[in-house]
Amino acid sequence: MSSVPTVLMRHLCSQAVVLRTFDFGESDKIVSLFTEEFGRLRLIAKGAKRSRKRFGSGLEPFTHIEAFFADREYRGLARLERCHIIAAFPQIADDVRRVVCGTYMLELVDTLTPERERHPEVFLLLLFFVSLLIHEAFREEMLRFFELRLFAMLGYQPQLMRCVICRAAFQVQHHYKFSVKRGGIVCPACQDRVAELLPLSNGTIRLFQQAMRMDIPKLPRLVFSPAEHEEGRLMLTKFLEYHIGRLPRSLMVMEQLA
Amino acid sequence: MLDPIQRLIASLATLPGIGEKSATRLALYLINCPREKALELSHAIADAREKIRLCARCFNYAEQELCQICANPSRDGSVVCVVETPGDLLSIERTGWFRGTYHVLHGCIMPFDGIGPEQLHIAELCERIKKNPVAEVIIATNPTTHGNATAAYIADQLKESGIRVTRIAQGIAPGSDIGYADQITLKNALEGRRDMNR
Numbered sequence A: 001m002s003s004v005p006t007v008l009m010r011h012l013c014s015q016a017v018v019l020r021t022f023d024f025g026e027s028d029k030i031v032s033l034f035t036e037e038f039g040r041l042r043l044i045a046k047g048a049k050r051s052r053k054r055f056g057s058g059l060e061p062f063t064h065i066e067a068f069f070a071d072r073e074y075r076g077l078a079r080l081e082r083c084h085i086i087a088a089f090p091q092i093a094d095d096v097r098r099v100v101c102g103t104y105m106l107e108l109v110d111t112l113t114p115e116r117e118r119h120p121e122v123f124l125l126l127l128f129f130v131s132l133l134i135h136e137a138f139r140e141e142m143l144r145f146f147e148l149r150l151f152a153m154l155g156y157q158p159q160l161m162r163c164v165i166c167r168a169a170f171q172v173q174h175h176y177k178f179s180v181k182r183g184g185i186v187c188p189a190c191q192d193r194v195a196e197l198l199p200l201s202n203g204t205i206r207l208f209q210q211a212m213r214m215d216i217p218k219l220p221r222l223v224f225s226p227a228e229h230e231e232g233r234l235m236l237t238k239f240l241e242y243h244i245g246r247l248p249r250s251l252m253v254m255e256q257l258a
Numbered sequence B: 001m002l003d004p005i006q007r008l009i010a011s012l013a014t015l016p017g018i019g020e021k022s023a024t025r026l027a028l029y030l031i032n033c034p035r036e037k038a039l040e041l042s043h044a045i046a047d048a049r050e051k052i053r054l055c056a057r058c059f060n061y062a063e064q065e066l067c068q069i070c071a072n073p074s075r076d077g078s079v080v081c082v083v084e085t086p087g088d089l090l091s092i093e094r095t096g097w098f099r100g101t102y103h104v105l106h107g108c109i110m111p112f113d114g115i116g117p118e119q120l121h122i123a124e125l126c127e128r129i130k131k132n133p134v135a136e137v138i139i140a141t142n143p144t145t146h147g148n149a150t151a152a153y154i155a156d157q158l159k160e161s162g163i164r165v166t167r168i169a170q171g172i173a174p175g176s177d178i179g180y181a182d183q184i185t186l187k188n189a190l191e192g193r194r195d196m197n198r
């Protein structure tokens, strides 16, 4: 006698950062986690809407947890069974700007990473920047480094080392512009051949080149001038909008706080 | 075009917490029960939808320009309790303990969903308090990241007014066990402690 094999139930565990939750039905929540081992996962947390007994405050956004879950392969959502808080950052909520900046990072990870694609380097980047949010030294301009490194890790790295048209290496004496569509800088000789160019000064290009090479924990040391930050922000926002086809919602809330 | 029964099932199934099965059960009940009973339900829905609007002062549900709480002269207008939803207001009302008035935000700041201060009734709260200064604003948004961030934002907006702004206590639930409380709950409980012999 042959029988259809029952679906394998795997009990798994991974460190994760909570990206977001939303209510599901009368008593459950859907949780989006970025896990170290399995990348972005959506799980159902049974009973989490009605009672906080099982998960406590472990499902609040930004929380660094160890998540224990049951995964029936190829069948619906994984089920979050319990979680253990490794680090919580409730102080973030004392400052609405930090919540909005932080949510913007969570939204980028939630939007740009494919489900179940392992990216441990993204996990470490996110964890580092989330813990940076509670530091006195946190500045909004640090989001640019997060964007830049995240894009690179996921294969959207803007080309800042050479002209995207003629491939000639970056030279300080030239004045470059940035093409969102071509995904990189365009040298003066090639600028006639490309439409919709954004200004990008050499100071900003070099700062971004440095930010690409640096160890992540050293990134907060890099400093922008206000003008560099403004053009860098504009360039990265347009670049992001081009790739995801819309602006992140948390960015619109950020504008309200300006 | 759906037949009338299918149409009823489809409408019921759009209600929160009602699936296809429950919708079918409810639809069959409504068709089989006395006619007046089913019509009373349909009139009650239509009536509520026609007559209920938001209170011009506090944004609670209201039948008149002002809700029953704002219109009640025995309520203490010098204390305003800020809540996220009319449901939260009802929960506080059910305690029978609070005699002040309310302000309903209709949500909290949720950047992921594009909800910022402009999508909530926060500017109206500031305006209301500027026109009629009060003694205290109690912020009773949920003790979540987003509820706390909303509370911090409102407190910041009211800073210059010099009005006393308080936050409801957060901590260990009655009947629960300290050994099972997580670190955030314990931190909040310690911060929100009160004197016992004073």
Ligand SMILES: [Zn+2]
Binding pocket: A163, A164, A165, A166, A167, A168, A186, A187, A188, A189, A190
């Ligand atoms: Zn070129």
Ligand SMILES: [Zn+2]
Binding pocket: B055, B056, B057, B058, B059, B060, B066, B067, B068, B069, B070, B071
């Ligand atoms: Zn009212």
